[in-house]
C-alpha cells in the first residue's frame with residue numbers, strides 16, 4: 001500500500017514538470033513563486049531538520065536549512081517542502097490540530113510515511129524520469145553518468161545516484177557505507193536480475209576484500225572526497241552465481257562522513 005503511495009508522489013511531481021513545461025535544472029524558486037510561496041534560507045535550525053513549511057494566513061512559506069552547504073541538499077530540502085504543498089492530503093496532515101509549522105527530515109532517512117512521500121516527490125521534481133533518462137543516455141554507465149546528472153539537475157550526488165539506480169537499464173548498484181558497514185544499498189532492476197543476487201542488507205559488512213572496505217579504513221579518504229576505482233567481484237558483493245566483469249568506483253562524501261560506491265556490471269560476453 002505504502003509503496004504505491006510513494007510511486008504516486010513521484011508521478012505527481014513528474015506530471016507537474018510536464019504540465020508546467022519545466023526544464024533541467026528545475027527552477028524551484030519560479031515554481032514556488034507561481035504559487036505565492038515564499039522561500040527563505042534559515043541560517044540556524046534544529047539539528048537534523050532539513051527544512052520547514054509554514055502556514056501564514058492563507059499562504060505558505062518554506063524555510064530551508066543551510067548547515068549543510070551542498071546546493072543539491074538544499075534544493076532537495078526545498079523540493080521536499082513543495083511536496084507537502086502539492087501532494088493530496090499533505091497540507092491537512094502537516095498542519096492538523098492547528099499547527100502552523102511542519103519541520104522536515106528530508107533525504108530518505110526518515111521512517112515516516114509522509115516524509116518519505118515528500119522525498120519521492122522531491123526526487124521526481126528535481127530528476128523527472130523523462131528528462132533524466134534522456135540526459136543519462138548521453139554518458140557512459142556508472143559514476144560518470146551520476147556525476148553529470150547531478151550537475152545537470154543541480155541535485156546532490158547521492159540523490160542523483162539513487163535516482164540513476166532506479167531508472168537506468170544498466171546493471172548498477174549504489175552502496176552508501178561508513179567504516180566496514182553498509183548504510184544502505186540501491187540497485188537497478190538489471191543488477192537484481194543477476195543469477196543468485198542477494199541484496200546487501202542495512203548494517204551488514206562490506207565484502208572483506210573490496211576496494212570500499214579498504215578505502216574506508218583511512219578517514220582522510222572520506223573527508224578529502226578522494227576517489228578510487230578498481231575491478232569488482234559480484235560474487236562477494238551480491239552472491240552472484242556467475243563470474244561477471246564489474247567495476248567499483250568509490251568516492252568519499254566529505255563532511256557527510258560516508259562513502260559512496262558505484263558498482264557497474266559489464267555484460268560484454270553475454271546477450
Ligand SMILES: [Zn+2]
Pocket residue numbers: 080081084102103104105106114115118
Ligand atoms: Zn517533511
